[in-house]
Amino acid sequence: MAATVVRFGTNVEVVCESGVVILDRKSAICVLGTGLIGGSVLRAAAGAGYEAWGYNRSPAGAKAAQADGFDVTDDIETVLRRAAADDALIVIGVPMPAIDSILSDIKLFAPGCVLTDVVSVKAPVAAAVGENELGARYVGGHPMAGTSESGWAASTSELFQGAAWAIGVDPGTHAQAWARVARLALDCGAYLVPVVAAEHDRAVARISHLPHVLAEALAVTGAGGGDLALGLAAGSFRDGTRVAATAADLVRAICEPNAEALLDALDDTLRLLGAARDSLAADGVLGELVDAGYSERARYDTLQRWEITGIRPGDHEWLERLREAGQRGGVIRTLD
Amino acid sequence: MAATVVRFGTNVEVVCESGVVILDRKSAICVLGTGLIGGSVLRAAAGAGYEAWGYNRSPAGAKAAQADGFDVTDDIETVLRRAAADDALIVIGVPMPAIDSILSDIKLFAPGCVLTDVVSVKAPVAAAVGENELGARYVGGHPMAGTSESGWAASTSELFQGAAWAIGVDPGTHAQAWARVARLALDCGAYLVPVVAAEHDRAVARISHLPHVLAEALAVTGAGGGDLALGLAAGSFRDGTRVAATAADLVRAICEPNAEALLDALDDTLRLLGAARDSLAADGVLGELVDAGYSERARYDTLQRWEITGIRPGDHEWLERLREAGQRGGVIRTLD
Numbered sequence: 001m002a003a004t005v006v007r008f009g010t011n012v013e014v015v016c017e018s019g020v021v022i023l024d025r026k027s028a029i030c031v032l033g034t035g036l037i038g039g040s041v042l043r044a045a046a047g048a049g050y051e052a053w054g055y056n057r058s059p060a061g062a063k064a065a066q067a068d069g070f071d072v073t074d075d076i077e078t079v080l081r082r083a084a085a086d087d088a089l090i091v092i093g094v095p096m097p098a099i100d101s102i103l104s105d106i107k108l109f110a111p112g113c114v115l116t117d118v119v120s121v122k123a124p125v126a127a128a129v130g131e132n133e134l135g136a137r138y139v140g141g142h143p144m145a146g147t148s149e150s151g152w153a154a155s156t157s158e159l160f161q162g163a164a165w166a167i168g169v170d171p172g173t174h175a176q177a178w179a180r181v182a183r184l185a186l187d188c189g190a191y192l193v194p195v196v197a198a199e200h201d202r203a204v205a206r207i208s209h210l211p212h213v214l215a216e217a218l219a220v221t222g223a224g225g226g227d228l229a230l231g232l233a234a235g236s237f238r239d240g241t242r243v244a245a246t247a248a249d250l251v252r253a254i255c256e257p258n259a260e261a262l263l264d265a266l267d268d269t270l271r272l273l274g275a276a277r278d279s280l281a282a283d284g285v286l287g288e289l290v291d292a293g294y295s296e297r298a299r300y301d302t303l304q305r306w307e308i309t310g311i312r313p314g315d316h317e318w319l320e321r322l323r324e325a326g327q328r329g330g331v332i333r334t335l336d
Numbered sequence: 337m338a339a340t341v342v343r344f345g346t347n348v349e350v351v352c353e354s355g356v357v358i359l360d361r362k363s364a365i366c367v368l369g370t371g372l373i374g375g376s377v378l379r380a381a382a383g384a385g386y387e388a389w390g391y392n393r394s395p396a397g398a399k400a401a402q403a404d405g406f407d408v409t410d411d412i413e414t415v416l417r418r419a420a421a422d423d424a425l426i427v428i429g430v431p432m433p434a435i436d437s438i439l440s441d442i443k444l445f446a447p448g449c450v451l452t453d454v455v456s457v458k459a460p461v462a463a464a465v466g467e468n469e470l471g472a473r474y475v476g477g478h479p480m481a482g483t484s485e486s487g488w489a490a491s492t493s494e495l496f497q498g499a500a501w502a503i504g505v506d507p508g509t510h511a512q513a514w515a516r517v518a519r520l521a522l523d524c525g526a527y528l529v530p531v532v533a534a535e536h537d538r539a540v541a542r543i544s545h546l547p548h549v550l551a552e553a554l555a556v557t558g559a560g561g562g563d564l565a566l567g568l569a570a571g572s573f574r575d576g577t578r579v580a581a582t583a584a585d586l587v588r589a590i591c592e593p594n595a596e597a598l599l600d601a602l603d604d605t606l607r608l609l610g611a612a613r614d615s616l617a618a619d620g621v622l623g624e625l626v627d628a629g630y631s632e633r634a635r636y637d638t639l640q641r642w643e644i645t646g647i648r649p650g651d652h653e654w655l656e657r658l659r660e661a662g663q664r665g666g667v668i669r670t671l672d
Contacts, residue, residue, distance in 0.1 A: 210558070
């Protein structure tokens, strides 16, 4: 098989006729925003042997990372000029409200870099990337991991071990850029779920954003029972309200950019709860909801994740094929 | 201080003028229904040195307990005659739908025994106990512990370590009976929350029964996103739906007898979710719910449980004083 050795920034790659992309050494990683998720990417990437550095808007946040031995500053220009010089893969780890500002900086100082993000919605980020004319080498990402803590102090190199990491397969995605982002996510210990932006956003509305809203409502309703109720609360309340401990600004930044899909999910839940409520009021029984909930939780518990093989970035219709495989529960655990 | 030594069944007690009740050795324990909670009471009581035996309706369940070395049979008459002969404390561990039948058996074979239960509602159990003329020596109980598993196989002697255990202080409660139930709960590793039946039921509707209903609704809404959504689900969905894995019949048995209080809690939640939904539709923001949820979860996380001291069973107005202390977050960790 004929192969062409090409240089892609500072990284040597071998591009075969079949479209296989092989990186023979790890690309540099520049993380913008070193909170819980971004900070954990920085730690995991450094731990996996990448040259990795970062930026944090808050000097205190940058200092905390420095104190732990990481190369993080609050000077965005210096960080991005270095990313441009080293052809680093830029990972955007700031929350949605800060995206426009950070994209303007990238456009100014490092417009040629491959770009990904770890934001919890994908279509709004993709739109902002497009408006800043940075779409050509952008690949959306979303590691499905987190805690109710936030900030560098909560970050760990282990956060993504065994976690799903959604990776964009939207039309027009650049194969080499995609492979670099995919490699990073795998090296952080995650497996990949290929998905297009709009489908990602509808899915996470149901399994990530809605849980936040329900946790808030449960926390408020429980506390309505006073200290007696809170004093009797055990596992079901503790687990059901866990993510209500997430900082309120962060919850808004996660959920509100996905308003349309979250509304659909909320309306479904309101219909289910309303029917159970009416059944309880009329007949003293919760009705269909209990069996349905049990069945669907069992479906989640027994969900088979199967491994996608034989589709390589750049192959004929690779994006469509990965999208379709992801819809059917397929995941990627290794790159050829 | 003058003291009268009395015999209370097989148990020697010292009743002082002040009303202090001292048990100088542990009473026998008879557990009816050796599922997750009843089975764990049997294990914990035996581990704490009580003479303890039990009954399980299902021969297979009884055999499973026997195989683990416990004295459990499926012969209710023999078990209850032994309880009557030994003046055992009877612990009812069957779900609400089986209460009437078990109370008929107790009335027939062991009507003089001190009686408690571990059912998740208190007013309906108290009513059934009253109808069976067993109220004189009944003390309601509800250990706030559990898992989404059920049956003997899920029971452990450690289930109640550090857990709250609601104990009835309804008007007319018998002081010696109360002290025996309290002692058992403490010996199982729990601390006591004194509460009257109606207030217990309103509280647990909010922090135990509502979480079950919300977990079911979240499980169904999440699964509405298909395998893609379930494949992306992480901690918030897993924790938010955990109790949806509880057997459906058990969820109904837990929630439906508390329909009136659960309706109140559900209506509060529906109002909160409806307001967030409308705000999201109109303005793209979740509104007040997010800050309120964060605050109330913080209130739960930082709740101070203070120790009730100086109120002994039989003291002047001991029931009213314990009830009032429980309402203010007081707990009992030791008996004098």
